[in-house]
Amino acid sequence: MEKNEYHVIGVMSGTSLDGIDLVQARFTYHGHWHFEILNAETVDYNEDWRNTLGHLLSYEPEVLKEIDEDYTKYLAGVINQFIKTYNIKNIDMVCSHGHTALHQPENNVTYQIGNLPALSKLLNKKVICDFRKQDVELGGQGAPLVPVGDKLLFSEYDYCVNLGGFANISMDVNDVRVAYDICPVNIVLNHYVKQLGLNFDDKGQIASTGVIHTDMLNALNDLDFYRAKYPKSLGLEWVKNHVLPLIDTYKLEVSDILRTFIEHMAIQIASEIKEKINALVLITGGGVYNTFLIEQLKRHSNQTIVIPSNEVIEFKEALIFGFLGVLKLRNEANCLQSVTGALKNHSSGTIFLP
Structure with missing residues (x-):
């Protein structure tokens, strides 16, 4: 029987480089969806990360791969600290957007760093991430997903x-x-x-x-x-x-x-x-x-x-990326053809287990 309650951590980093938004949320379904934000926090980027992320377009592929690995480790540390700070015990999954390095849907390319399998291992939690890639492969814009x-x-x-x-x-x-x-x-x-x-x-x-x-x-x-x-x-x-x-x-x-x-x-x-x-x-x-x-x-x-x-003002996107993970886990559409231009509605994202 399908669950009707999910405890999720949603994670979002946007192009404005404000920081990493984290939300602990409970989603319940009884004929329609309801959400409750239990805890939320933005972790500011230090100057080094802000500078690195602000220049992702200028790096060679090999360097970008190293940054991806470093960012995945950094992101895991931020999420683990969030879990520790709020003493979060009940977590069905962590749902993360990562940070966009390249987004060129016209060339069938979208690349978000921080979505490596290591994230799940470092958190010791189920992780659902990389929500844009499949949509672009299906001819969509890969955005917006909210x-x-x-x-x-x-x-x-x-x-x-x-x-x-x-x-x-x-x-x-x-x-x-x-x-x-x-x-x-x-x-x-x-x-x-x-x-x-x-x-x-x-x-x-x-x-x-x-x-x-x-x-x-x-x-x-x-x-x-x-x-x-x-x-x-x-x-x-x-x-x-x-x-x-x-x-x-x-x-x-x-x-x-x-x-x-x-x-x-x-x-x-x-x-x-x-x-x-x-x-x-x-x-x-x-x-x-x-x-x-x-x-x-x-x-x-x-x-x-x-x-x-x-x-809601500050954490709506992180909240919804958490929700996209819930829909993915239920194998329900979380990318809409009418929104992205993809060939069909589909359930996007990659599931990593620790």
Whole structure:
């Protein structure tokens, strides 16, 4: 008989390099899914790891393989410490996203480090990981993967928008779940704030002092990606090849770059949540704390913006990667064809036993 309760640790590291998000969660199923976050924590990367992870695209394959091994060991240490800190006894599995090194679905390539079999051995726990690889092999984008969790865990919302390294959206269109990346967020904002010796722009205060540069705003809004139909996804490579060079040609003050880019994001996000009338829009991810960004989004949209609890804001992705592992264990679809463009719905991920 299928279990209806699962105790899971979900682990997520995003492109914004904020750190490793860990969630201890209980999932229960009685006709529909319910979740409870029992403990959650973000472990910041030190400067060495932030520097290494920020330059993964520049390493040769042999070096990347060594980094993968080192990162897997590091990740195991972080997870073991989380288990020890919260004295977690009941664990059905650890479900980890790893950290994206390469994401080029157009070339049938996606590579997340930290998903080696050693992770299970070092934790002495069942591990489910590497959720993107199979989807890309089936012709999908390998992203986004969170929408199945949006559909099953947050079904009361018309739109689910996450503001992390990138903004992405998930929603039902004619009872079919669709999802896609909207635009870069923290991956660009944090890049420029670092020029001021900061890791992020607290509440968007620096951006709020800047001036919108109309030519740059128009050029950003005119990027081809925004006219492409979904399914579609963004990666670090796209930002480095198309966004940063465009911004840098204008040689603006950092405050003006931030202000203009926030206007760009608000316009792009608002354009994706306008179809449904009187819609409920769940906003999560670290970008929620950029209150200036949220203000501009509200200015561009008349929908009801819902900001949930801090736990859900910060740990929704880690929570859902834990949930993807539950679905994989049950051999139920955790990658949706309608979202990624794969040949079919499928149950993705690799199971490692200690």
